[in-house]
Amino acid sequence: MEQEKKVLLDAANIVKTYGKGEGKVEALKDVSLKIYDGELLTILGSSGSGKSTLLNILGGMDRPDSGSVMVDGKDMCSFNDRQLTDYRRRQIGFVFQSFNLIAELTARENVAMTADTAGNPRIVEEVFDMVGLTEKMKSYPTQLSGGQQQRVSIARALAKNPQLLLCDEPTGALDSDTGKQILIELEKLVRKHGRTVVVVTHTQEIGKMSDRVIKVKNGRIVKEIHNEHPVSAESIEW
Ligand SMILES: Nc1ncnc2c1ncn2[C@@H]1O[C@H](COP(=O)(O)OP(=O)(O)OP(=O)(O)O)[C@@H](O)[C@H]1O
Ligand SMILES: [Mg+2]
Helix, strand or coil, X not given: CCCCCCEEEEEEEEEEEEXXXXXXXXXXXXXXXXXXXXXXXXXXXXXXXXXHHHHHHHCCCCCCCEEXXXXXXXEHHHCCHHHHHHHHHHHEEEECCCCCCCCXXXXXXXXXXXXXXXXXCXXXXXXXXXXXXXXXXXXXXXXXXXXXXXXXXHHHHHHHCCCEEEEECCCCCCCHHHHHHHHHHHHHHHHCCCCEEEEEECCHXXXXXXXXXXXXXXXXXXXXXXXXXXXCHHHCCC
16 A cells, blocks of 8 residues: 655645736636655646746745645645745745746855755755866856856755755756756655655656656646656756
């Protein structure tokens, strides 16, 4: 019999609308989604389908109009701003689609700053090695290519060493080889270290390494696939 899986996050009936009147966009329309402890989950969907909106809500970066996100028996939506910041700081690693690096800090300082506030951080030099960017630690974001900035942003999330890592297009700005290296690191976090990783992507191939794939379309979950035998990140080509 299958063991009962522990639910890390339980989002129910999430609605999120931007703007109003003519310009109103219903980014999420009644989305319900559980994230299980120790899984590798891919959220797939075309541009504008609502993936980033959903990830931002799960990570406590944004609030839904209605619905609930239960974490440790509490509804995150009822948290005040300080509680929400606390939750993000303590429990969540976030790789942003737009990197969100601080321009005035070097790559190393960007990563170290996040590691400093984490409960159980990794060593900064180690995470730079993991993303293959040791020689750029002293560079500022504007001195780095898009792919290098993306790797700094991944290093920052890895340094925090959180139980839940939310990644928005983590390979979007990377060539296939570097992207694969990142996927291998994400896979290791789940398979070797028991962490939980959610990857948002357009790239269908990434779904193959996941335990579960959720397809989002027009602000709704339209499909859910369970992968009994995920392939290794090593074998993924795109
Ligand atoms: N701050 C905002 N203000 C107004 N509309 C927004 C805002 N953020 C997102 N939207 C709209 O909400 C919808 C969902 O956007 P979202 O960024 O979640 O899509 P996505 O699936 O992440 O797309 P992509 O793959 O291009 O990153 C889109 O129609 C988008 O235009
Ligand atoms: Mg997006």
